Amino acid sequence: MLLALALSVLSWWHVLHQDLVLGYKDALSHLMIGRRVVVGESTGLAQLGGIWLPLQHVLISTLAWNDALYLSGFAGSVFSMACHVATCLGLFLVVRDLTGSRAGGWAAAAVLGLNADVLYLQATPMGEPLMYAGMVWAVHAVLRWQRHGSTRWLFLGAGLCALLVLVRYEAWVFSAALWCVVAHACAVRRQRLWRGDQAAQGTLLVFGFYMALAVLGWLVWNAVLFGDWLHWYRGAWSSVDQMSRLDMSQVGSWSRSWRTYAWGGIHTAGWLALVGGALGLLVAGARERGGPRFTALLTTTVPPAFLVYGLWSGSQPMRVVEVDGDLYNLRMAVVLVVPAALFTGYLVGALPRPTRAPGVRGAALAAVVVGSAGLLVSHALSTPAVPVTAVEAGQARAAYAEQREVGRFVAERTTGRILAESIFNEWVIFPNQDRVVYEGSAGAWDSALERPADDDSDIDVVVMRTTPGDEDSLALALHGSPRLAGFGVVLQTDNFLVLSKGAGDGTTLSRQ
């Protein structure tokens, strides 16, 4: 655990110095959503919105009120890092409990704990590390419940599944799969559903209740806020809505979908971990005879499978060089590291125990070092860059250089309330979040958009994206409009226009 913690902190430190903590645009959005709950022009739980699941943002909101924690991204990274450590510990416990081998536990923890992409993601405010931790500990809880019949672990597993439902959508299918594992375990124990002690009935109701409640709560939340129970699925800026703007080659093609995800897995998990995981899966299936302990482990492969379905159905985007010629959204494939770690660990744990002959400890240590090195080397050989997600994030960050500059300008050179659209202008909003009136600011947005120059609107700065063909709603509504009388341009870039109340043309800065 201390090793995992040390690696986690070192990775964060390294990523921080590479200026990549906020590389992914989504990392920025997570931070902003969390901060909006407690800081800004209109605060409250409604700022959580209805597209992204809320748990991570609720956690971030507890720290994001602090400017330093927010701007550095640590308000979100700290939860990812804590979850990363928990994931490593959970992997160790799962495999050790299953195989009775500490070496197996160490191997499982090493496969995930040394994975460069996982280490990158855990240094950022992304939601994936939360899901990994929840998955591993939910599996651990179900296995403990199976082994000891402990009600406490059953409830812990149920609670974790409910929390997972509020972290990422692919965790919904994982939670459902784990519920099936509980049903499987009840059936193996010949527990009754309707007669006798009705143990299966009670157990399944308890385990399913919390996740069902979480799903229902999310549907109700969407219905109350947006008038549509399925706004998260089909509303504006939902995954489906965004995918409709993309032309993905995988849609409708199982072959391309599988190949894309497989290459993604190779780039992120590495050959050695994937092969080890596949062998471990076969060994576990044989040793556990397909029992509920095996199916519990197998549930960790459900999110990757679901994401392949997402590629095929067009609800999730991902591109790899080998299929599409470029990289996009490869972090979706990182979840494959979890089952790879579990099954590789199982494989190591299932190996015959060495005798306590002289030199065995040294040999074991050497094996660990060689294995770890092998993991790193195989990972490095599997992908054009390590970690590939950081490369992708760096590319994304570079693409937003102009936005970052505009955002910094607005922060340093203007005062007062800012009218700006948030979506796709995240880097402009990020450093100025506490004074921005945006499309989620309820009535203030509508009135400011209608009469930005009125004293009632109290708007001092207007920022609009003027990219030809991709103008934001402010540019469409106000660019060149007499409603902006009294505002003068203070910055003009290729894609952005910043106007300030009372500024004359002479103060305009421009960047070509």
Add this chain to the structure above:
Amino acid sequence: MHRRETAEHTTTRAQRAVAAYLLVGLALLGAWSPSSLGATLVGAAMVFLTAYMVLRLTLVLASRGYRTPEQEPVPDDELPRYTTLHPMYDEANMIPVVVAAMEAVDYPRDRLECLLVLEERDGATVAAARAFDLPDHFRIVIVPAARPYGKPKACNYALQHATGDLAVIFDAEDRPEPQQLRKAAATFRAAERRGDRLGCVQARLVFDNEQPLRDGEGRTRRDDDGYDVRPTTWTSRLLGNEYAVHFDLVLTGLARLGLPVPLGGTSNHFPVALLREIAFEREQMPTMPDPDDGSVGAWDPWNVTEDAELGGAIAAAGWRTTVLDSHTDEEACLTARAALNQRSRWVKGYAQTSLVLLRHPWRTARAMGPLSYLAFQLQVGGTFVSLALSPVFWGLFGAYLLTGSDRIASLFPGPVYYAGMALLVVGNLALLTVSLYAAESRGRHGTVRHLLTVLPVWWCLLSLATYVAALELLVPSWRPSWNKTAHGVRHLGMGRRLALASATWFAAPEPTPVRSVAKPAVRFLPPDRTASVLATGYVAPGVSAPRMPARPARPAPRPVRGGARPVVREVPKAPVRWLSEQSREAVLV
């Protein structure tokens, strides 16, 4: 020494004055700024509810680390003399049950004294007891007919005749675990050796009809007539679950943290000397027909949860209460109506206890310790207030969802809003989880579906019962006595109670009909072995069947469709009689 106060008067003049000042202050605030008044009230309620919820959850979490108290086995010849009190009213049919339950107890008979505490005005039970072939260590105590009627006064009266070193109360339907008395004696012995001031040992109460009795195939066991051997309804399941939460989680949490324990109704074991030591003053007790009456004022005769109050008194006297690793089987009510009447009484008793402890808050807090006092108040008064407030906030929440009213929103500024949301979501879910955990961990899997479907409704009904209790508190002239709910003895329906409370709103209290009592009746009666037939269907393990009288003829059984649905036998209701009527009909022995 902390001086106990009775609940003869619901509030004192000083309390009424404070309440009046508070109301005037709030009225002035409301006149000056209605929104401030609303926000103040809502804010105060949130602080209170948060504290209550935090305490409940803390106790549940603390219960995990609870270790049963150390016991020192006591040889038979050193066992203390034990007195078991069995207060009964209108329970003629339960005499054999009590005898059977106590016959199953493993305790030397020469050191055991079982007192059947019967009411003089309950001729039927007295006659039944006399007619029964009672074992030698059983004695009958007849409590004279004098107000206030009820279990606490009956126990106070019986205690003067107790010869035991230790005493315990068992209700008529109680079936204590056979080793319970030995365990309690061993616990007191170990505490004595350590110099620990252990004042009470509470055994867990368990409703055994939380789930039906099943055969090896999982089928509900039925008798020859097709009735369930152990009738179970959703009410009995929920009540059983409540008991599990209360005794297994809350009380053990309190005991672990060393906080005062509001004792349960029965199975609490005391040193008799302690009961005498902390008893009420003689002038605080009701006037008895016999001027030489030697009743011991251990229990408050006017408090309908006298055991809870006694738990506080034990703590205030510097004694500790612990929870024993033993249980007593009881029988839960089968109908929601009966259960709600019972809950209404309990909640009212908690409110009485809380108000009594609020008469001298500083003095009582010094005696108990500030934290203990606060925790005890939250346990007793907090239960009443939280149940009363809950519908108000649910109503506000529902109204806001429907109307989006700004006026409602203004009642919940920032922190209050978040506290309210947390209570709404986390608090209610936590309470539900505690109930589910209690069901699952004890193997009551069949209760889970009832908890998930009925529990919120049950909470609403509990709040309704709380309002009825509040009404009863506001009408001191109407205090039902021996408001027994289970076992087919006596209970008044909710509607009837409301009607009675309304009808007596303006009526003067009815004087105690002392004149109708011919002569004080304190006597030990030898068993009359020419006993007539009594009705019971209970056969305790280890008790020979011939001792139990035959069951009376029953109406033809209803057909059971499919044979799987449990058949609920409703306990036949006794005719509803009002107290004065009962008094006039008092049967003298």
